[in-house]
Amino acid sequence: MCTMIVESARIAGSGKGPQGWFKLNLANVSYDHPFHAPLDHALNIDFVNDTDGVASRVAVELSRESAQELVQAINAALERGKEVH
Numbered sequence: 001m002c003t004m005i006v007e008s009a010r011i012a013g014s015g016k017g018p019q020g021w022f023k024l025n026l027a028n029v030s031y032d033h034p035f036h037a038p039l040d041h042a043l044n045i046d047f048v049n050d051t052d053g054v055a056s057r058v059a060v061e062l063s064r065e066s067a068q069e070l071v072q073a074i075n076a077a078l079e080r081g082k083e084v085h
Contacts, residue, residue: 003041005031015047015058022056023049034061043067 006028013024024047034042042061049056062070 003030003032011047013047015049015056017056017058019055022052024056024058026050035059037061037063039063 007030009027009029011024011027014021015024016022026048028046028048030044031041032044033040034044039061042063043066045060045062047058047060
């Protein structure tokens with residue numbers, strides 16, 4: 001069953017695709033069926049530039065456990081970065 005869970009966040013950054021680097025301005029995060037990962041459900045993240053179309057997209061599909069590990073690693077790196085600066 002599809003969950004239809006989708007959250008979006010405006011972001012500032014860069015992503016690398018087949019044509020090279022491009023600006024990112026949006027992250028769409030969903031918990032639903034993945035397109036490629038061999039999982040029933042996954043945390044799916046699409047980093048995009050919503051003004052440039054589908055060519056400006058980096059997609060990630062993670063297991064629930066992997067996504068939770070990633071959240072912890074991101075928080076730890078941000079906390080360490082705050083201590084340095």
